[in-house]
Amino acid sequence: MKYALVIPDGCADEAQDSLGGKTPLEAAKVPHMDEIAKLGRLGLTDNVPESMPSGSDVGTMSLFGYDPLVYHTGRAPLEAAAQGIELEAGDWAIRCNLVTVVDGIMKSFTAGQISNDVARELIELLQSHCCGDQHWKFHAGVSYRNLLIYRARGDKAPFASDTYTVPPHDITDQPISDHLPMGSGGCDLRALMDKSVELFESSQANQKRLADGLLPATQAWLWGQGSRPNLQLFSERFGVSGAVITAVDLLRGIGKLIGWDVVEVEGATGYLDTDYAAKGRAAIETLNKGHDFVVVHVEATDEASHEGLAEEKVTALEEIDEKIVGPLHRHLRDQGDYRILVCPDHPTFLRTKTHSHGYVPYAFCGSDVPCVGASAYNEPSARQTNEVIEQGHNLMGTFFDLSGSDSE
Incomplete structure (x- = not known):
């Protein structure tokens, strides 16, 4: 059969x-x-x-x-498995979209179907400027679909079941202010998202997209967190x-x-x-x-x-x-x-x-x-x-x- x-x-x-x-x-x-x-x-x-x-x-x-x-247990751990990223007890995976936000409105949850090469450059930019220790690591995926991995450090973990995030594709054409990460891990995630705005503004790859009439990635959007299933x-x-x-x-x-x-x-x-x-x-x-x-x-x-x-x-x-x-x-x-x-x-x-x-x-x-x-x-x-x-x-x-x- x-x-x-x-x-x-x-x-x-x-x-x-x-x-x-x-x-x-x-x-x-x-x-x-x-x-x-x-x-x-x-x-x-x-x-x-x-x-x-x-x-x-x-x-x-x-x-x-x-x-x-x-x-x-969450969406991101499933995508981590696709990339061959092993999660141990206490580790968390978080989905990282590259998105376009204009005047506080989610214009595109794909940053205009951003290309793989530009996406990889932006993810490397995030890693080099946002993650100062071995416990955080950004991983480039395909186009706008990327990952952030948190490795456990003893008993201290910034995530718990009360951490609340919203998929960016659920808020297309809506204000983002009411949909930012909340709960015990929300502060860490919002800080990384805020930092990405500053970094992406100076990205030459983003500037070229603008010059070519394409949507730039204005920031990272973190969501879909979870532990090993x-x-x-x-x-x-x-x-x-x-x-x-x-x-x-x-x-x-x-x-x-x-x-x-x-x-x-x-x-x-x-x-x-x-x-x-x-x-x-x-x-x-x-x-x-x-x-x-x-x-x-x-x-x-x-x-x-x-x-x-x-x-x-x-x-x-x-x-x-x-x-x-x-x-x-x-x-x-x-x-x-x-x-x-x-x-x-x-x-x-x-x-x-x-x-x-x-x-x-x-x-x-x-x-x-x-x-x-x-x-x-x-x-x-x-x-x-x-x-x-x-x-x-x-x-x-x-x-x-x-x-x-x-x-x-």
């Missing part, structure tokens, strides 16, 4: 006036996703507990079959080997922590310009090389929502359908027994430009999967089936054995 999961990140949404009163999934031409819904099961799942912030860290952990209320291996949990294809460190990190191989794909950008076809080819190659289960994550749909781009979100869905879901499903059918699942991690509303809580549509088909008689893969069709998984971490068990029972 071979298995596949395709994650169109944040694709679940509301009806849009600009799309004729349809959701992006309804407006998009996605015949291959529709076919999966028609051939098998379609329903709704809630991947993010109401008590937790909505984000891909929580949503994908749940989607992979791990109860985030049990296993989640303890996740059971996926093979022990579900009995299959796995691999993940993604351009996002968060997904790479979760994959590494649960024992999956991480497949790098040239041209996978984590943005709207990603090479969808290359991801589809890589998924097929990964299955051919002996993996039981492949996960293909696509960030483009989420990024379109964060920028309020309805047509681009529709286009991204159509690209995922044509170049990933279609070829992958055909390959699975040709090779023998299989199951394929399509499901986003959480909704991301074009209206608010941010992640939301709520149900998302799932669809899967394949060997021994009963047909529920659905007509299409979208939110309204999923509601009509009355198939609901209240706790999203049970979906993976349902996908593998149809029991729907918690695999804890």
